[in-house]
Amino acid sequence: MQRTTVIQEEWWELRAEATWGNASAGRDVVALRAENDQLWRALAGRAVIDQARGMVMVLTPCSRGTARKLLVDVSRQCDARLPEVAAVLVAAWEGKPLPERMHRVLRRTLRRFHAENQECDSRRPGGSSR
Missing domain, CATH: 3.30.160 (Double Stranded RNA Binding Domain)
Known part of the structure; x- marks a missing residue:
């Protein structure tokens, strides 16, 4: 039956x-x-990742791909999944404090990004040399 x-x-x-x-x-x-x-x-995580990627693009004038690479780098250094890192960044944008370790890693990653960009600009013809 x-x-x-x-x-x-x-x-x-x-x-x-x-x-x-x-x-x-x-x-x-x-x-x-x-x-x-x-x-x-996956879709819910992607929306948060896209929002965090947009935030990184505002903070550091860069492409979508570069912003994602920066987030992935922070994720690896913090030993956290990418959606978790993205959610913490979005929450920080809304006023919640970043965890100390993530704050240090993000600061270090952004400094390295800016240093690499300055090196690239100084090597280009017509680039600014400081």
């Missing part, structure tokens, strides 16, 4: 039906839900 169960997810208003007795359909539903959850988390 087969039984059908309806799974209701209110947030996305999705319906999925799993038929008991048909193991492959049940596994498919579980796999699809896990993939869906993973995609939603």
Whole structure:
């Protein structure tokens, strides 16, 4: 005897039906839900990363790619995931203090970025030499 169960997810208003007795359909539903959850988390993390990247672009006139590299560098030095670093930076922009270690790493990374840019400018023809 087969039984059908309806799974209701209110947030996305999705319906999925799993038929008991048909193991492959049940596994498919579980796999699809896990993939869906993973995609939603990735999208949420990406929005915060994009916001933090924009903040870095304002602080240091640089391209999107360079801003991401700077955030990745801070993430590696702080031993934290990129979305976590981005969330802390966005929270700091809104008034919450940065953790001391991240503050030091971010300052060091931005100083290195500016020093490298000054070196590049001084090597270019017509670049400013100080």
